[in-house]
Amino acid sequence: MAMAMTVTVLGATGKTGGTAAHRLLTAGAKVKAVGRSHDKLAALTKSGAQAIVADVADTAALTEALRGSDAAYLMIPGDATKPDMTGQYARATEAIARAVADAGLRRAVFLSSLGAELATGTGPIVGLHRAEERLRAISGLDLLILRPGYFYENNFGTLGLIKHQGINGGAIDPTVAMTTIAAADIGEVAAAALRAADFSGVAVRELAGPREVTMPEATALIGKAIGKPDLAYVRFPDEGFVDGLKSAGFSADAAGLYLEMAQAFNKGIVRPQPGNEKIRTTTTFDAFADTFAQAYRAAP
Numbered sequence: 001m002a003m004a005m006t007v008t009v010l011g012a013t014g015k016t017g018g019t020a021a022h023r024l025l026t027a028g029a030k031v032k033a034v035g036r037s038h039d040k041l042a043a044l045t046k047s048g049a050q051a052i053v054a055d056v057a058d059t060a061a062l063t064e065a066l067r068g069s070d071a072a073y074l075m076i077p078g079d080a081t082k083p084d085m086t087g088q089y090a091r092a093t094e095a096i097a098r099a100v101a102d103a104g105l106r107r108a109v110f111l112s113s114l115g116a117e118l119a120t121g122t123g124p125i126v127g128l129h130r131a132e133e134r135l136r137a138i139s140g141l142d143l144l145i146l147r148p149g150y151f152y153e154n155n156f157g158t159l160g161l162i163k164h165q166g167i168n169g170g171a172i173d174p175t176v177a178m179t180t181i182a183a184a185d186i187g188e189v190a191a192a193a194l195r196a197a198d199f200s201g202v203a204v205r206e207l208a209g210p211r212e213v214t215m216p217e218a219t220a221l222i223g224k225a226i227g228k229p230d231l232a233y234v235r236f237p238d239e240g241f242v243d244g245l246k247s248a249g250f251s252a253d254a255a256g257l258y259l260e261m262a263q264a265f266n267k268g269i270v271r272p273q274p275g276n277e278k279i280r281t282t283t284t285f286d287a288f289a290d291t292f293a294q295a296y297r298a299a300p
Contacts, residue, residue: 007194008032008065008072010056010096012049013040015153016111019187020073020194025049027195034065056092062099069103071194075111076131078124080245080254089127097134100141107197109144109190110135114179114206115270116147122270123261124254136202144199147276148186148207149179150265152288155218156295157248162231163299168219169234171241171262177212178265179272182288185209185281205277213285225289226296238263 007024011017012033024031025047033049034056035041041051054061056076066072076092078085100108112128119129135143158168172178186207193199216233223231236244238259245255264270272278 004028004030005070005195006030006032006068008034008052008069010034010062010073011075011077011111012044013037014075014077015151015183016187016190017073017075018044019184020191021049021187022047023188023191024194027191029195032065032069034062057088057095059095059098059102062095063102066099066103066105069105071107071109071197072100072105073109073111073190073194074100074135076127078127080250080258083251083253085124085251085254085257086127089124090130093127093131093134096131097138100135101138106140107142107194108135109146109193111186111190112145112147113270114147114149114272115264116145117273118264118269121260122264123257123259125261125264125270142197142200143202144193145202145204146186146190146193146207147204148181149209150181152180152182152209152283152285155222155288155292159292159296159299161244162222162226162228163296166228167232167234168215168222169236170215171236171238171259171266172215173266174214174216174233174235176265176268177214179208180213180218180285181207181209181281182283185283189279189281203277205279206272207279207281208272209281210284218285218289221285221289222292225286225293 007029009017009021012021013035021031021033031049033044034052038053045051052065082088113125115122115125116128219233242255
């Protein structure tokens with residue numbers, strides 16, 4: 001790099017943004033790390049980032065964070081405890097879009113999802129569809145949309161179930177082979193694209209791990225890693241799945257949206273689309289299962 005580029009990273013303490021921020025710092029970029037917790041931003045600050053405590057729905061704070069940046073990593077952290085999750089996505093989308101326009105940002109990578117080409121029927125992914133549409137409409141913005149598959153890390157949501165009831169379970173049908181990926185690999189792809197500036201206009205890249213995985217396959221790999229080779233995956237009734245999410249702290253609205261997303265996977269409508277660029281990442285589910293096992297052993 002002849003001159004160090006300045007990149008604003010939203011969600012810098014999260015699974016994808018944290019990796020993106022660290023990779024950019026390692027490559028010599030100046031990073032403005034945006035997160036909701038000053039304490040959680042401390043590690044990035046020690047690595048040379050400028051910490052900015054802000055909420056993604058705060059237009060003024062985001063505008064200030066983006067001003068003077070050459071590029072940005074944009075994402076919306078979903079909060080399943082909110083009574084109106086769709087509204088939360090909408091408010092964050094509008095704040096981010098206004099900030100991008102007001103700050104005069106010219107280049108951005110946005111974290112979306114497989115299935116975001118659909119306007120309805122995909123649960124929380126609909127919020128990302130609307131965000132994509134809003135960002136696409138900003139004049140003069142070179143926008144790279146990343147659409148990854150199902151995060152490996154979503155499996156942490158059933159760690160307590162596995163530990164205390166000896167089963168894994170959910171609302172995804174056992175025969176569904178899902179496109180899955182490690183969150184850190186998404187951050188790696190985002191950082192590489194921001195450094196290379198290898199996109200213009202609006203581009204879409206779909207991200208997937210080495211292979212598709214069914215929930216029984218994922219459960220078997222987790223079981224092997226935690227020393228429970230007979231661990232079984234149970235397809236819960238839809239109503240039981242929703243009740244389980246609510247008992248875990250999800251709002252009724254969010255629980256319903258997550259059921260709709262599971263049903264979208266079951267129908268096969270959340271899938272790679274012809275014509276979009278495809279990137280296969282390297283982290284295997286087997287490697288994630290080892291990480292899961294460490295968390296499992298440490299959990300009460």
